[in-house]
Amino acid sequence: MDGSLGEVSTPGRVADDGEGISAQELALAARNHGLPLEALRYEVTPAGLHYVLVHYDIPAAEAGTWRLSVGGRVRTPLDLDVAALRALPAVTHRVTMECAGNGRARLLPRPVSQPWLVEAVGTAEWTGVPLRTVLAEAGVLPDAVEAVFTGADHGVERGVEQDYRRSLPVRVATGEDPPVLIAYAMNGGPLPPQHGHPLRLVVPGWYGMAHVKWLRDITLADAPFTGFQQSVAYRYRQAPDDPGVAVTRMLPRALLVPPGFPDFMSRVRVVRPGPVRLAGRAWSGGGPVVRVEVSADGGAGWARARLAPREPGGWAWQAWRYDWTATPGRHTLSARATDAEGRTQPLEQPWNRGGFGNNLVQRVPVLCCR
């Protein structure tokens, strides 16, 4: 009780064997939310159904007075308002975004953090200015190696008081693949407060932690950024003292629109015997998904689904479908995506201490009855 931050902000931990979801994890689950899986039916996710993860508080941000500064290793520091960004040529990209911690709550042992099951995903049409346009205006100096992005959300995490801050290598920030955006619109409307109003970064193909919300500063730096969200959080590591590997692009994943109708509490699906059209979406940050397979027996046998191609230059999920014949009894439905780089989803989940990149195949329990 000495009034230090360490009292209220403790180190990361994994849950004890058999430890249920804690009150702290539940408080995060009640604030942040996933995509209700039936909303996979929408090619573009309505804004209020897109997953959202806010580390601290949603800032009280006003578009009219918002400023974005661009500085550090640039020829001409900039101080832009939203109107100045809106005056630049705009682009729109349809982008699937997934939280790096999706699936964390199913890991054993369970890293204690935002307890996602499988639903931390969404696809939106983001409109804004290419980041490279703004960086070209500022003039990135040759010794710059990273662009550091600062959001307005402020808090404490694992004992470290901070603004949310992440970096990208200059070659990614100034590149066209992926086309990094400073976005001011989502699905044709202003960004909602929880999605970064009035400005956010969008980094197609990368997990959500890279898409810095409430973006207020970009600083070009001549050394790699070593802040909390880059060097402590969002690394694949096996032990606390393992330096780990940076979390970057999304691993391949397919999800099913759960068929039939649910039980309120168990969420088990009920279908009638006979033909059932299964459908879903599949995506990868490593390129197009080239194959989706479906299993109706918990992963013993797999059959190929019909998969829509990815739009050329696109960054959104691809629709797939499969015609299944339901027979009375219990079934477990799964779908498995493989991307153009040959990566596929595991049937047994690898483990890492932060609970990142968990693309274990989904299992949808179904009861078929008359």
Added chain:
Amino acid sequence: MDGSLGEVSTPGRVADDGEGISAQELALAARNHGLPLEALRYEVTPAGLHYVLVHYDIPAAEAGTWRLSVGGRVRTPLDLDVAALRALPAVTHRVTMECAGNGRARLLPRPVSQPWLVEAVGTAEWTGVPLRTVLAEAGVLPDAVEAVFTGADHGVERGVEQDYRRSLPVRVATGEDPPVLIAYAMNGGPLPPQHGHPLRLVVPGWYGMAHVKWLRDITLADAPFTGFQQSVAYRYRQAPDDPGVAVTRMLPRALLVPPGFPDFMSRVRVVRPGPVRLAGRAWSGGGPVVRVEVSADGGAGWARARLAPREPGGWAWQAWRYDWTATPGRHTLSARATDAEGRTQPLEQPWNRGGFGNNLVQRVPVLCCR
């Protein structure tokens, strides 16, 4: 494994002593979401931040083909499309809505269902047609005692396959206090899918279960409705065989906008020493809130907050504020509302088996440090 619904849909239960939040409760928490408490700053809640509870799936509903039927004990059965409703004189009401199960996850023992903490609330501007206008057009027959409202969401709950369905007494359905609406717009836009697109009922002052979403049928009945959501769920009862008392209007409650900034995991708030403006909202379904008191010592001492009056005829929460001086150390902030009928929030939570109407005063842990 006989393929019956009872396999996947079990009776309601309360958690065992010390039982953590279960995977099933977590799955509900990941789908449904509360109001992030900092969003109490908005007088009208942006649509994606308003709490949402969906019993089954969000239906795939299209405004263009939607029909609302009105039948049963009426002179002239109606079959209306959305355009026909939009052609009638519209009204807009600002309404605070709270889930009847708000606070359930803090009960001991804990009823196992949607595990809300304190955040299942929101305020929106609902636009639509007064229900009494539509019922007058249909002509309610003198022997009708209740109007039964059916939504398009279909599922199983505690072994009972059902469309979501609730009733109101005819005197409430045809009355002006509260002004019951068939709403087609929220905050000036079409209803979002998760809030009942394209039509929902809004029953100002009542807990959320009465505001039937995806409204597709209204049937006037000459006997009280005894369906699942009326006679089994949403009753204050102490034991499974207790007939219980119907859940209707919201009990008084005040919530604080959490001051300062949070720790990511514990959500404990950090403030600096000195003056801190505390602010929040308070509401009751039983009339205006007439007093809000604030405690900075966990409920030992209370001081009166400045409270904005309720709009005449209004159904929305009222803003309140209180100037607190923070001193170094740990504090617990609380606010307590009292309504015009003299009801106030308890400091020790009464218990009921469904976990309804839990308006225990909020406790916000704060660390004040330099």
